[in-house]
């Protein structure tokens with residue numbers, strides 16, 4: 001006890017993992033051969049390390065991330081995409097460890113417009129949101145969902161003539177990640193509320209020795 005190891009800066013916290021004995025699971029960011037992320041728990045409960053391993057593997061599937069030999073997560077492009085990584089972490093912790101998690105498809109059904117909304121990859125990190133059918137307000141929904149994606153993934157928007165298009169600043173494709181963010185993009189306000197709640201809970205339950 002009392003040993004202080006620099007495991008990086010904590011950027012996200014699940015204070016109580018309802019799928020595994022309410023343990024706290026945190027996401028740390030480090031700078032080791034480029035930005036990398038550590039999933040960590042201080043819990044010594046039996047099975048906790050398997051739970052952490054499950055979260056790491058699920059983040060690889062959902063976010064298209066890679067893991068180093070020591071289990072640190074990175075994006076293949078070498079950028080941190082910190083905001084997106086936090087989302088991948090939060091979503092990965094929403095599965096119980098018996099779940100076979102698959103990456104998300106590039107299409108969702110949008111209830112508000114009653115359209116299937118698809119994200120097309122144009123390469124070099126550039127994506128376009130499209131919707132089928134000709135429901136009323138379809139174009140507005142497409143812009144809103146593209147806006148949601150850019151907020152959630154810290155993506156760049158294009159000019160006003162192309163409100164349906166967004167891009168990652170790294171210029172690399174992140175298809176799995178876009179599929180994951182697409183699920184939440186139609187309702188960004190709820191996501192932001194969830195983030196604020198997690199953040200405030202994190203402050204309350206943060207032991208002083210944690211960074």
Ligand SMILES: [Zn+2]
Nearest residue numbers: 077079170172
């Ligand atoms: Zn990237």
